[in-house]
Amino acid sequence: MIEFRSVSKQFPDGTLAVDDFSLTLPSRQTTVLVGSSGSGKTTLLRMINRMVDPSSGTIEIDGADIAQLEPVPLRRGIGYVMQDSGLLPHRTVIDNVATVPLLRGVPRKKARAEALTLLDTVGLDQTLADRYPSQLSGGQQQRVGVARGLAVNPNILLMDEPFGAVDPIVRAELQQELIRLQSELGKTVVFVTHDIEEAFLLGDQVVILRDGGRIAQVGAPAEILANPADDFVASFVGADRGKRALHLERRGDSDLLLDSEGRLAGVLVEPRQTAHSPDPQAPR
Numbered sequence: 001m002i003e004f005r006s007v008s009k010q011f012p013d014g015t016l017a018v019d020d021f022s023l024t025l026p027s028r029q030t031t032v033l034v035g036s037s038g039s040g041k042t043t044l045l046r047m048i049n050r051m052v053d054p055s056s057g058t059i060e061i062d063g064a065d066i067a068q069l070e071p072v073p074l075r076r077g078i079g080y081v082m083q084d085s086g087l088l089p090h091r092t093v094i095d096n097v098a099t100v101p102l103l104r105g106v107p108r109k110k111a112r113a114e115a116l117t118l119l120d121t122v123g124l125d126q127t128l129a130d131r132y133p134s135q136l137s138g139g140q141q142q143r144v145g146v147a148r149g150l151a152v153n154p155n156i157l158l159m160d161e162p163f164g165a166v167d168p169i170v171r172a173e174l175q176q177e178l179i180r181l182q183s184e185l186g187k188t189v190v191f192v193t194h195d196i197e198e199a200f201l202l203g204d205q206v207v208i209l210r211d212g213g214r215i216a217q218v219g220a221p222a223e224i225l226a227n228p229a230d231d232f233v234a235s236f237v238g239a240d241r242g243k244r245a246l247h248l249e250r251r252g253d254s255d256l257l258l259d260s261e262g263r264l265a266g267v268l269v270e271p272r273q274t275a276h277s278p279d280p281q282a283p284r
């Protein structure tokens, strides 16, 4: 579990990127931070692995205040996947995936064997192992980026617009791949996007941000769709309602969450009926 408590970040030039942000991110679930450009998503993500330190407030991982942990080992134990894959251009695919395990002292042969297995995990043919990143498609590069993020077998996987730079078809494939991976691996995923459809597709918990990392609404996709907290959220989630991939429809006594082809993606359960399900905001 990751817990932000009254976290703010002001950069030296005075920009208040995050203003008093508090949130619990449950273990083994995907939390998606979604908001427009400059709303503080990347800053929030980078505070989890101490690439950025808060100006005030605390962040805990499983009860440990990360300000008390050494940044480098902390960072090496958390998977991080970025938009441009962040691969080292002069290293082969296999060496890119094995980089962090090697830095952590895993013997070379073992690190490479594990990296080969990870290529399978992310749906890449092992024959690509000896290519350089420039010899791969954008989608393949992103898969290598995900494999690299998983290489240290982290409990936490941070993903910063990982599918933002690929075309829509490849993007849809990568999204499905992540859903499959997550159902197998059960990581605590924190995913940043500015695409609300992607947020609803991938998120167990979706956090809609205004500027300054202020939370406009947090909840499961169906809850947000059914009860947008205010006009800001309503317009954010309904900007292209006509083409919406996921939408709610009332059938009899139930609110059903349907995809664009009318297939059932979920059933909305009223909060009062979920007394036994955990409240994602409740401290645990």
Ligand SMILES: Nc1ncnc2c1ncn2[C@@H]1O[C@H](COP(=O)(O)OP(=O)(O)OP(=O)(O)O)[C@@H](O)[C@H]1O
Residues within 6 Å of the ligand: 011, 012, 013, 015, 016, 017, 035, 036, 037, 038, 039, 040, 041, 042, 043, 044, 194
């Ligand atoms: N190193 C920095 N120094 C000063 N200001 C910064 C720095 N990094 C980010 N900011 C500012 O902090 C605010 C939040 O930035 P951040 O990158 O977290 O937003 P974001 O929601 O991830 O945006 P995007 O979707 O465009 O990536 C912005 O106003 C940005 O200009």
